[in-house]
Amino acid sequence: MAHLQAAAVKKIHEICDRYAEEKTPLMMILSDIQKEYGYIPLEVQELVSERTGVSVAEIYGVVTFYSFFSLTPKGKYVIGVCLGTACYVKGAQQVLDKFSEIIGIKAGETSKDGLFTLDALRCIGACGIAPAVTINGKVYPKLTVDAVPKIVAEYKAMEANNQ
Numbered sequence: 138m139a140h141l142q143a144a145a146v147k148k149i150h151e152i153c154d155r156y157a158e159e160k161t162p163l164m165m166i167l168s169d170i171q172k173e174y175g176y177i178p179l180e181v182q183e184l185v186s187e188r189t190g191v192s193v194a195e196i197y198g199v200v201t202f203y204s205f206f207s208l209t210p211k212g213k214y215v216i217g218v219c220l221g222t223a224c225y226v227k228g229a230q231q232v233l234d235k236f237s238e239i240i241g242i243k244a245g246e247t248s249k250d251g252l253f254t255l256d257a258l259r260c261i262g263a264c265g266i267a268p269a270v271t272i273n274g275k276v277y278p279k280l281t282v283d284a285v286p287k288i289v290a291e292y293k294a295m296e297a298n299n300q
């Protein structure tokens with residue numbers, strides 16, 4: 138925890154205190170921390186534990202159970218491929234494999250350049266447009282394997298234009 142900067146410690150305390158009046162504040166606290174920093178490493182979990190009195194084991198359990206939370210930094214573009222039943226039967230695994238092949242990372246990994254994270258998701262409630270993929274919250278309906286290279290190229294081009 139020693140290497141957490143004072144400003145980060147202050148901010149995390151502030152987030153914890155924000156929900157002090159709530160009966161079950163943990164999800165809200167972790168959600169705000171995830172949004173603020175993009176991930177929730179162990180030293181931050183320890184800090185939340187000290188501030189709220191919730192055990193580190195419980196916090197760790199929540200962080201690792203929900204795919205929305207992450208223990209490690211995520212890429213700039215987070216690609217979520219739904220592998221729920223409806224998406225799976227419509228070829229979601231092949232779509233995931235194609236993203237994996239083109240970007241060069243497996244599900245759960247982030248590319249070395251920090252640009253992409255690839256996640257396999259449980260049902261995201263969009264079964265009518267299976268297979269469904271999200272990129273930073275934007276939904277790509279009925280995604281085909283053939284469409285994957287163009288989508289990855291678009292994000293890379295967008296990135297190149299920003300530099």
Ligand code: FES
Pocket residue numbers: 219220221222223224225259260261262263264265267268269
């Ligand atoms: S199974 Fe993919 S959105 Fe429901």
